Amino acid sequence: EPEVTQTPSHQVTQMGQEVILRCVPISNHLYFYWYRQILGQKVEFLVSFYNNEISEKSEIFDDQFSVERPDGSNFTLKIRSTKLEDSAMYFCASNEAGPRGTQYFGPGTRLTVL
């Protein structure tokens, strides 16, 4: 069964460093999403992406964040200058049916900022 994959599973970085989190959505899906979940907190929407552009973003997704689809398979989230409060699980999700469709989540990347 097709699934969303994410790499790395765990990323440790120093405050102020840039990180890139990678996702490979399910191959026939066209809508991609990033969420984060701080330990013990809610899953929070960051950004949605369709047709090579951002379709919606939350107030969390400020100028330090960016997304890119550098090729036909990868979908990346870049955090330019990490802060301690960026430590969280980051989940990528995708779906084929657009915003109303059900989203399939990847296994997540645990980001630890020291």
Add this chain to the structure above:
Amino acid sequence: QKEVEQNSGPLSVPEGAIASLNCTYSDRGSQSFFWYRQYSGKSPELIMFIYSNGDKEDGRFTAQLNKASQYVSLLIRDSQPSDSATYLCAVTASGGSYIPTFGRGTSLIVHP
């Protein structure tokens, strides 16, 4: 501010019992309603979705939606220890944005 509220629990039920998980939401125009299961340290896994008022059954799971009361619930029949997890309610907004808002989740413990 669109809110999705869940009792954090833990809800503890014996094996074989029915577990009832509840969720309320603030946006009266909400369109779609999802239940996800999340094991500790893992990603959310979709269990069910429901769009219309009433009940929707899938195996041991039943989702119930009451839009007038802004209430959605998940019933798990014949609960198993493997059902022990956090259950997340997610609701998509009205007004053109279908991005889901998640609740904090209810921790379910099924004891043998």
